[in-house]
Amino acid sequence: MINVGVLGATGAVGQRFVQLLADHPWFNLTTLTASERSAGKPYGSVVNWRLDSPFPDSSAELIVAPTTVDAVKDCDVVFSALPADIAAKLETDIADAGVGVCSNASSHRMEADVPLMIAEVNPEHAALIDVQRKKGRDGFIVTNPNCSTIMLATALAPLRKFSFTNINVATMQAISGAGFEGVPAFSIYDNVIPYIGSEEEKMSREANKILGTLDGGKITGAPFSVSASCNRVPVIDGHTLNVWIDIKATPAEVIEAFKTWQPPFSGLPTQPDHTVLYLDQENRPQPRLDRNRGNAMTVSVGRVREGIRFVAMGHNTIRGAAGASVLNAELLHTMKYI
Ligand SMILES: NC(=O)C1=CN([C@@H]2O[C@H](COP(=O)(O)OP(=O)(O)OC[C@H]3O[C@@H](n4cnc5c(N)ncnc54)[C@H](OP(=O)(O)O)[C@@H]3O)[C@@H](O)[C@H]2O)C=CC1
Numbered sequence: 001m002i003n004v005g006v007l008g009a010t011g012a013v014g015q016r017f018v019q020l021l022a023d024h025p026w027f028n029l030t031t032l033t034a035s036e037r038s039a040g041k042p043y044g045s046v047v048n049w050r051l052d053s054p055f056p057d058s059s060a061e062l063i064v065a066p067t068t069v070d071a072v073k074d075c076d077v078v079f080s081a082l083p084a085d086i087a088a089k090l091e092t093d094i095a096d097a098g099v100g101v102c103s104n105a106s107s108h109r110m111e112a113d114v115p116l117m118i119a120e121v122n123p124e125h126a127a128l129i130d131v132q133r134k135k136g137r138d139g140f141i142v143t144n145p146n147c148s149t150i151m152l153a154t155a156l157a158p159l160r161k162f163s164f165t166n167i168n169v170a171t172m173q174a175i176s177g178a179g180f181e182g183v184p185a186f187s188i189y190d191n192v193i194p195y196i197g198s199e200e201e202k203m204s205r206e207a208n209k210i211l212g213t214l215d216g217g218k219i220t221g222a223p224f225s226v227s228a229s230c231n232r233v234p235v236i237d238g239h240t241l242n243v244w245i246d247i248k249a250t251p252a253e254v255i256e257a258f259k260t261w262q263p264p265f266s267g268l269p270t271q272p273d274h275t276v277l278y279l280d281q282e283n284r285p286q287p288r289l290d291r292n293r294g295n296a297m298t299v300s301v302g303r304v305r306e307g308i309r310f311v312a313m314g315h316n317t318i319r320g321a322a323g324a325s326v327l328n329a330e331l332l333h334t335m336k337y338i
């Protein structure tokens with residue numbers, strides 16, 4: 001078994017990690033960290049469990065540690081669900097101390113030697129870990145993309161065989177994306193908020209890196225542009241994207257690509273049967289009905305029509321965050337990086 005920890009274990013993404021790691025066949029959850037507010041107490045007594053899955057009793061008695069390098073030095077890998085400002089230095093220090101870091105935070109995503117990885121989409125970018133190690137780092141940092149960008153880039157993976165340039169995307173993002181205390185009920189109930197700080201900029205830059213080409217230890221960004229318009233909607237979980245793409249393909253060819261694409265590996269514990277699932281019904285995908293497909297790891301797509309326009313949707317805190325990170329770690333284990 002591989003000993004793992006979760007940084008920021010009491011938050012919206014941290015709780016998802018605890019849920020996914022509780023009975024993991026390869027990973028043994030030994031360490032949970034949070035802020036000084038929670039440290040020193042049993043996890044079961046400080047966490048306000050807000051997921052609709054049962055609280056995993058196996059984690060109840062683990063004493064929450066402060067988020068320090070020392071607290072995680074016996075872990076083989078840690079999953080980071082820290083706020084980005086806290087993650088920036090801590091993740092670097094932890095990786096330099098010899099521990100692998102699989103992070104959800106945005107702090108290191110665009111660094112040249114840090115993989116911005118969706119396991120099924122750009123697994124070859126894991127080789128950037130070798131670049132980090134050549135510079136003297138004993139552990140590593142591997143990052144997840146932004147949760148809306150994960151849905152977009154995963155939906156684009158089957159379309160890479162066609163040539164495409166400009167992409168316009170409008171998002172309808174769940175409130176869990178802002179963390180448990182992120183959006184007050186009074187602001188979001190009966191409402192849509194047409195602004196999510198920094199989200200549009202992240203969507204514009206991250207997809208090019210994910211779909212970029214790795215050559216000689218460097219990534220060349222993919223040659224397309226993303227123009228994003230991001231909205232918060234009163235949905236608990238599940239980010240929905242309306243996508244317009246300038247692509248040299250017909251709607252029938254795009255549907256065929258969505259239906260037939262296969263990721264380059266299969267059989268990892270957190271990997272869904274369908275990374276991308278095309279739904280033929282004219283009113284799908286919908287977050288409430290489709291977010292839990294493939295144990296919430298499937299990106300559902302539908303409504304391909306002239307334009308070319310389509311809809312993509314996935315569970316933001318699982319496919320878009322904790323689940324994607326655990327799957328990255330599983331892949332890194334098969335590649336002998338962990
Ligand atoms: N929510 C989502 O869908 C996604 C989130 N992310 C990213 O994941 C990260 C976590 O997000 P989310 O779970 O929503 O955030 P939350 O605000 O829900 O949780 C934050 C966690 O970090 C801990 N924490 C806060 N301040 C400190 C500190 N000073 N030192 C140590 N620990 C601290 C909190 O502990 P305590 O309870 O003790 O305060 C809590 O465990 C962020 O970087 C976010 O951008 C990425 C993709 C998707």
Ligand SMILES: N[C@@H](CC(=O)OP(=O)(O)O)C(=O)O
Binds near residue numbers: 148178316
């Ligand atoms: N901003 C996203 C969640 C998030 O935290 O994204 P990032 O990891 O890029 O900061 C949302 O609100 O839905």
